[in-house]
Amino acid sequence: MLKNLHGKIVRLSGFNCWGIKTTHGEKFEPLNLPDDLKIDGLDVVFSGSIAGDYASMNMYGKAFYIGEINTV
Numbered sequence: 001m002l003k004n005l006h007g008k009i010v011r012l013s014g015f016n017c018w019g020i021k022t023t024h025g026e027k028f029e030p031l032n033l034p035d036d037l038k039i040d041g042l043d044v045v046f047s048g049s050i051a052g053d054y055a056s057m058n059m060y061g062k063a064f065y066i067g068e069i070n071t072v
Contacts, residue, residue: 002028002064003047006072009033011040012058019060020046027061034069043072 007022018038020028031051037044046069054063 001047001049004045005047006043006045009037009039009042009044010060011038012060014058017058017060019058020044021061029056029058029060029063030066030069031063032066034066037069037071045070045072 005022005026007020007028010019010021011017012019018030018033020030022028030046030048031054046066048064048067051063051065056063
């Protein structure tokens with residue numbers, strides 16, 4: 001479980017591909033990022049759960065499901 005991590009939304013190459021990079025350099029690929037938060041460089045605080053063995057073509061970071069996300 002991920003809890004209250006701070007990071008920035010990152011626009012990835014490819015169609016509608018997004019990631020979140022934390023202030024500590026960890027990379028995550030949100031599987032359910034809301035459209036209104038798909039803004040490159042947006043500061044966020046987020047919580048959620050790792051998606052397990054989910055394989056992504058983006059290979060950006062750990063895939064996860066957002067439980068809560070707020071702008072900073």
